[in-house]
Amino acid sequence: MNKEEVAGRVAKLKNLPQYRNKSEVEIEAHVKQQADKTTQKEERVAAAELMNIESQFSDVKERRMGRALLDKYLEDFSLDNISDKALLKDLIYLEVFQKMRLQTSADLFQKENGSVPLQILDAIHKNLDKIRELKTSLGLTSDSQSEKNDAFKAFEILLKKAKIWREQNQATRSLRCPECSKMIMLRIRTDAWEAQKHSYFSDPIFGNQHLVKLYQEGKITKEDVSLILGTSPDFVNWLVEKWKLLKKC
Numbered sequence: 001m002n003k004e005e006v007a008g009r010v011a012k013l014k015n016l017p018q019y020r021n022k023s024e025v026e027i028e029a030h031v032k033q034q035a036d037k038t039t040q041k042e043e044r045v046a047a048a049e050l051m052n053i054e055s056q057f058s059d060v061k062e063r064r065m066g067r068a069l070l071d072k073y074l075e076d077f078s079l080d081n082i083s084d085k086a087l088l089k090d091l092i093y094l095e096v097f098q099k100m101r102l103q104t105s106a107d108l109f110q111k112e113n114g115s116v117p118l119q120i121l122d123a124i125h126k127n128l129d130k131i132r133e134l135k136t137s138l139g140l141t142s143d144s145q146s147e148k149n150d151a152f153k154a155f156e157i158l159l160k161k162a163k164i165w166r167e168q169n170q171a172t173r174s175l176r177c178p179e180c181s182k183m184i185m186l187r188i189r190t191d192a193w194e195a196q197k198h199s200y201f202s203d204p205i206f207g208n209q210h211l212v213k214l215y216q217e218g219k220i221t222k223e224d225v226s227l228i229l230g231t232s233p234d235f236v237n238w239l240v241e242k243w244k245l246l247k248k249c
Contacts, residue, residue, distance in 0.1 A: 006031055044074040051085055056093050059100070066096050077140065084138060091134040098127050212240060 009031045013019045019027055053070045054063040069092045079085050102124050106116045135141050177184050211228065214220045215236070226233045 006035075044071065047074055047079075047085075051089060053089060053092055056089065057096065062096050062100050065100065066092050069095060073140075077138070079138075087134055087138055091131065091138065091140075094127055094131050094134070098124070098131065102127060216240075 006028060010024055010027045013027050013031065014022075014024060022030075048067065048070050051070065053066045057063045057066055070088070073079075073088060073092070079088060102120065106120050106124060109116045109120065132141070176182070211220075211225060215222065215225050222233045222236045225236045229235070229239075
């Protein structure tokens with residue numbers, strides 16, 4: 001969905017009752033989220049059609065179960081290469097075979113004879129071992145997924161923290177365009193920056209001499225300055241010293 005389509009969708013939604021109390025930014029985020037979900041679903045459908053899992057089964061019920069398993073796996077996990085998709089097809093075949101044939105046969109023998117032949121039990125155990133082996137290879141076991149989920153959750157937390165920081169530190173990333181004098185905002189890409197030892201700097205916010213003057217004249221408190229700058233009260237003393245404004249302005 002391009003910018004024009006997003007803007008058009010936002011214009012339609014903001015007139016609906018359920019969106020009247022939401023800002024355009026919130027509505028736009030919702031539109032993009034829904035668009036992403038639609039795209040992901042379309043990609044899953046395309047991948048499922050390409051894998052053609054139903055061709056492995058002759059029975060209608062088995063084809064349905066195979067397709068349901070494939071849809072579930074494609075929704076929950078990301079498979080990026082051909083070898084993984086081939087392993088997934090094998091896994092689904094064995095799972096369907098386990099449920100629809102081996103387990104069905106075992107249940108039937110148990111119902112009619114009160115026991116299950118050792119040959120069927122052995123086939124069930126071997127099939128389960130192969131299923132576990134394939135799941136481990138694909139990273140679908142509970143242990144591997146737990147590690148992935150922990151890493152993903154940590155990454156999500158970092159993204160949320162970065163978003164909050166961007167929202168709360170817009171002024172320090174703003175400057176005037178040297179050509180038109182309009183305010184512009186810098187969007188940081190850490191791979192394009194060189195880390196250096198931090199030195200003292202002064203800008204219209206942290207170097208606001210009038211703010212210091214008000215503080216030194218007693219018109220505002222140290223806590224007021226710290227709240228305005230978003231720092232600790234102790235930081236104010238450091239700033240006053242660095243600004244060299246210890247005397248009354």
